[in-house]
Amino acid sequence: MFKIVISGVNLVEGGILSILQDSLKSISKIKKQHELEVTVLIHDLKLLDDDIDKNRFNFIEYPEVKSSWLKRVKFEYIESKEISNQLKPDLWISLHDITPNVNCKFQVVYCHNPSVFYKLDVKRFFYDIKFSLFCIFYRYLYQINIKKNAYVIVQQNWIRKAFGAMYGVNTIVAYPIQTKYINEPIALNEEPLGIDMNKKIFFFPSIPRIFKNFEVVCRAAELLEKKTANFELVITLNGSENKYASSIFERYGHVKSIKFIGIQKRTVVNELYAKTDCLLFPSKLETWGLPLSEFRSFNKPIIVSDSPYAHENVGNYEKAKFFDPNNAEELAEYMFLFMKGELTFDKQSVTIPDQPFFNNWDSLLSFLIGKAKEKASVREAKIVK
DSSP states (O other): OOOEEEEEEOOOOOHHHHHHHHHHHHHHHHHTTTTTOOOOSHHHHHHGGGGGGGSSSEEOOOOOOOOOOHHHHIIIIIIHHHHHHHOOSSSEEEOOOOOOOOOOSSSEEEEEGGGGGGOGGGGGGGSSSHOOOOOOOOEEEEEEEEGOSSEEESSSSHHHHHOOOOOOEEEEEEEEOOOOSSSSSSEEEHHHHHHOTEEEEEEEEOOOOGGGHHHHHHHHHHHHTOOOSEEEEEEESOOOOOOHHHHHHHHHTTTTTTEOOOOOOOHHHHHHHHSSSEEEEEOOOOSSSSHHOOOOOOOOOEEESHHHHHHHHHTTTTTTEEEEEOOOOHHHHHHHHHHOOOOOOOOOOOOOOOSSSHHHHHHHHHHHHHHHHHHHHHHHHHHHO
């Protein structure tokens, strides 16, 4: 029996939670091809989608790990070692950036936090203290034990290059796949959300973090209101989430065209995708940008930040327009042109990353299992000799 540990105790929301969801759905399928015993270390079992077959896994919940950095450090460097000694896994997959201290001959880490690459704005340092500190210290957190990994998994080619230069490690580029949502769609109740579907709907779904750049879309909506009132900008914050969200609501709560709906479940976001006319994605930094790949399946226009992550994510999609993420006036103009049916889209070519590269979890996990088994066979052969 081939034993795998998947560690995701720090994944509780947004795109990072989808990493755990997608990996479990994939491993449920490939378990038929391999004799696998899979143990999942998770924050809370209730976070998982209903369509994940939980009987296929052994779950251990760690609800307190995320409550403080001291508990997180203890988990990564002390408790994980104890777990590995007990379970004796053949493959350890850490899905949340930090390389744990474990006894495992083949371990990998999935790095998705882009804070190390963010140019911190001193003015907004205190809007999100946790993220601001990440910007300073994550370079060193990444570095601890990183050489113990057979591979460091990243989501885009530009991050592969950055990690190679910074740490000199073997990397895998793995594009996040789009997860199918729960089969029974939620009937969106429009009244509580306050959205007028008779108007042009612009949508920006994201958790409120300073690099997400909510202010540029809100400012653009404020400017566009001076030309037309026949649109609504729907954003997934309401001002209560954190200090940054509060500052956005305080500055732009008076703008009638902005609908502050708060963070929503993925099924509701998917329903909003179907009703949205144009996706806005102004984020200045992403390791992928999941809403971009999710929304492309609806074949609708996207106005997106002119940034390296966005170009790689969007690829040769024919309905994308790039804008300067610091220029609200430019964004407002593109929104206005879209409403008039006059927006022209940008064309670009696609560059496929070098191997190892995967665009789905099935292939990635099969590759990792194969490499781990290969290494174990070589080790056993040496012992026999």
